[in-house]
Amino acid sequence: MLRSAALTALLAACAPPPAEAPRSTPPPAALPPAEPATAPAPPAAAASPNSRDLAASPLPPQNAVAATPPAIPELAILDRPITYDAARREKTITYRQRHQDPAASDITIDPKMIVLHFTGGGSLEGTWRYFDRPTVERGRKIIARAGDLNVSAHFLVDRDGTIVRLMPETWMARHVVGLNHLAIGVENVGDAGRYPLTAAQRAANVALVRHLLARFPGITHLIGHHEYLAFEGHPYFQEREPDYRTRKADPGPAFMRAVRAELQDLPLAGPPDRPSAPPPRAP
Numbered sequence: 001m002l003r004s005a006a007l008t009a010l011l012a013a014c015a016p017p018p019a020e021a022p023r024s025t026p027p028p029a030a031l032p033p034a035e036p037a038t039a040p041a042p043p044a045a046a047a048s049p050n051s052r053d054l055a056a057s058p059l060p061p062q063n064a065v066a067a068t069p070p071a072i073p074e075l076a077i078l079d080r081p082i083t084y085d086a087a088r089r090e091k092t093i094t095y096r097q098r099h100q101d102p103a104a105s106d107i108t109i110d111p112k113m114i115v116l117h118f119t120g121g122g123s124l125e126g127t128w129r130y131f132d133r134p135t136v137e138r139g140r141k142i143i144a145r146a147g148d149l150n151v152s153a154h155f156l157v158d159r160d161g162t163i164v165r166l167m168p169e170t171w172m173a174r175h176v177v178g179l180n181h182l183a184i185g186v187e188n189v190g191d192a193g194r195y196p197l198t199a200a201q202r203a204a205n206v207a208l209v210r211h212l213l214a215r216f217p218g219i220t221h222l223i224g225h226h227e228y229l230a231f232e233g234h235p236y237f238q239e240r241e242p243d244y245r246t247r248k249a250d251p252g253p254a255f256m257r258a259v260r261a262e263l264q265d266l267p268l269a270g271p272p273d274r275p276s277a278p279p280p281r282a283p
C-alpha cells in the first residue's frame, strides 16, 4: 500500500521498535511494590448487640448499595518491569521540572486519567526493549529536544490480550504531552496498517480500565492519545513549553468508540468538548 511520507510520520509509532536488538536481555527484576490497592472501606459500623442504639432506625435499603465499595475486578497482569533506576528517576524529575512544575521533586503521580495508545509495531518484545532504555533516542528530534527522558508506558497489551505491567501505576511515565503527571499509559501492540488492534486487545483494555478505576477512584477521564490536544486549557493540562506539542493518531477513533461502548456504565469522561487551541506543529 502506498503511503505518503507525511502520513507515515503522522502515524509514526509511539514507540518504534529499535533498529537493532540489544546484545543481551536484561535480567528480570522484581517490580517495586505498587501502591497498595485501595482498601475497601470498612462496612458501616454495625451496632453491637449490646448497643443501646439497637432501636435506632437502620439505613434505608436504597443506601446500602451506594455504601458498598466497588469490587476490584480480578485481572491477570504479568509484571515485567522496565529499567527505572536512579538515572531514570533523575531524568523523570528533570522532565517534570521543565515541563510541569519547577518545584517537582519526585516521580509520583496521582492517577486521574487513562490514555490508550498503540505502539506502531507488531512486537511486544521490541517495544519492551525500546521502553527499557532510560534515555530517548536522538533520532526522535521533537521529543529529544524536549528532554532526554525516554518514552514509556505503564502497561503493554499484546495482540492476544495479554496485559504486561512495566512500572507501578503511581510512577510517572513519559507518554503524552501535558498530562504525564496524572495519566496512566496503556500501549497496545499494533498500528493503523499491518497490525490493526485486535478484539482481544479491546477486551483487555476494557478489563484493565475497570480494574484501574476500582483501584484508583480518582480517575475521571479515559482518552485516546489522538485526543489529548483537546485538553489544552483544561486544569489537567500542564505543559510549560507552548511549542512542545506532538501530533498523534493512535489508537484512533474506531478503537476508542469500541472500548467506550463497553464502559458506558463507568463515570469516565472523554476529552473536553472544545476545539483544541493551537494547531499542532507539523511533524
Ligand SMILES: [Zn+2]
Pocket (backbone or CB within 6 Å): 014, 116, 117, 118, 175, 225, 248, 250
Ligand atoms: Zn501514543
